[in-house]
Amino acid sequence: MKLERYQIDAFTDHIFGGNPACVVPLEAWLPDPILLSIAKENAVAETAFFVHQNDKIHLRWFTPEIEMDLCGHATLATAHVLFSILQYTKEQIVFQTQSGELIVTVQGDRYILDFPSRMPSPAPLPDNIRKALNIEPHEVYKSRDYMLVYHSEQEIKNIIINRQWFDQINLDPGGVIVTAKGDHCDFVSRFFTPQASILEDPVTGSAHCTLIPFWAKKLQKNTLHALQLSDRIGQLFCQNKKERVLISGKAKTYAIGYLWTE
Numbered sequence: 001m002k003l004e005r006y007q008i009d010a011f012t013d014h015i016f017g018g019n020p021a022c023v024v025p026l027e028a029w030l031p032d033p034i035l036l037s038i039a040k041e042n043a044v045a046e047t048a049f050f051v052h053q054n055d056k057i058h059l060r061w062f063t064p065e066i067e068m069d070l071c072g073h074a075t076l077a078t079a080h081v082l083f084s085i086l087q088y089t090k091e092q093i094v095f096q097t098q099s100g101e102l103i104v105t106v107q108g109d110r111y112i113l114d115f116p117s118r119m120p121s122p123a124p125l126p127d128n129i130r131k132a133l134n135i136e137p138h139e140v141y142k143s144r145d146y147m148l149v150y151h152s153e154q155e156i157k158n159i160i161i162n163r164q165w166f167d168q169i170n171l172d173p174g175g176v177i178v179t180a181k182g183d184h185c186d187f188v189s190r191f192f193t194p195q196a197s198i199l200e201d202p203v204t205g206s207a208h209c210t211l212i213p214f215w216a217k218k219l220q221k222n223t224l225h226a227l228q229l230s231d232r233i234g235q236l237f238c239q240n241k242k243e244r245v246l247i248s249g250k251a252k253t254y255a256i257g258y259l260w261t262e
Contacts, residue, residue: 001030001261006085007044008077011203011234011249013109018234019203020254021077022047025086032067034261040064041259045198046074050095057082059095059102064197068173069144070099072113072205072247073234079104079111080251110237112248117240118143118209119217129176132166135159137178143210145191146171150180153188156229161192161199169194177207179215186224186238187215203234208247216240 005024012018022042026049029035039047039062046068050059059078061071075095082088083106095102103114120141129146130136135155137148150156159178169176175193182188189211191204208226216222222241228234239246 003038003259003261005042005255005257005259006077006081006253007042007255008080009252009254010073010076010080011205011228011236012232012252013235013250015252015254017232018249018251019073019201019230019232020044021071021074023074023078023081024049024259025081026051030261035060035062036064036067038062038259038261043197045201046071048074048078050078056096057093059097063193065195066173068206070097070115070206070209072115072208073203075102075104075113076111076205076249076251079106079113080253083111084251085253085256107248109250110248111251112246113205115205115209115245115247117213117243117245119213120147120210126169128165128169132162132164132169133159134162141210141214145174145177145207145210147177147179147207147210147214150178153180153183153229156180156188156190159190163199166192166199167195175201175204175207177204177211179211181215181219182225182227185227186219186221187211188227188229190229200230202230202232203228203236203249205236205247205249208236208238209245212238212240212245212247
């Protein structure tokens with residue numbers, strides 16, 4: 001079977017920045033092992049698959065290891081493919097997903113993701129996470145992911161993960177966010193996933209479902225500018241809206257081609 005494949009750099013305005021995601025349109029769902037095999041072969045953090053069914057667009061996300069319940073950058077990448085390449089004509093896209101309906105609109109050259117808010121609660125720091133870190137956090141919280149708060153942007157840049165300890169953690173399907181107030185933006189972050197082939201996710205939209213309500217409350221402002229400090233750097237424009245968060249960013253098309261499943 002021959003399938004279209006798009007590779008998009010999300011949350012960036014230039015190629016080789018942001019977070020790469022593959023997007024594969026389907027006429028009908030393939031068996032899950034095939035979807036996972038495609039994601040493994042693509043070898044990026046996430047591959048998004050979507051199917052039009054009864055005037056709705058059903059969207060799923062796979063890492064090279066598992067299916068995810070929510071993914072921001074691959075949702076943005078899918079919206080970019082639909083709006084910019086496949087000439088989707090409606091004003092907004094309503095994706096049907098494991099995390100409910102996700103709405104994406106376009107404003108200028110930015111895609112705006114309407115995602116659920118996941119305000120974290122204070123939590124103890126698991127011993128394996130503590131041992132995996134070269135710098136101990138100032139505060140610890142948890143929602144789907146653990147969120148570790150630090151004193152400065154420089155500490156976030158300096159964090160090194162010891163995989164021997166880190167990969168003993170079972171957070172399926174979550175990960176560990178590290179964050180601090182930004183020097184030239186409202187807040188910065190990085191994101192790490194235990195037992196994953198890609199340890200550090202370059203830009204993690206879903207983590208901002210937790211970061212946005214936390215920093216909105218801490219900074220007493222609902223409109224926020226964020227940077228994710230991976231090597232590729234991601235830029236996110238955020239808005240806190242009580243039960244929802246708006247996460248917006250840009251995208252660039254890197255490659256268009258085909259894949260075969262047999």
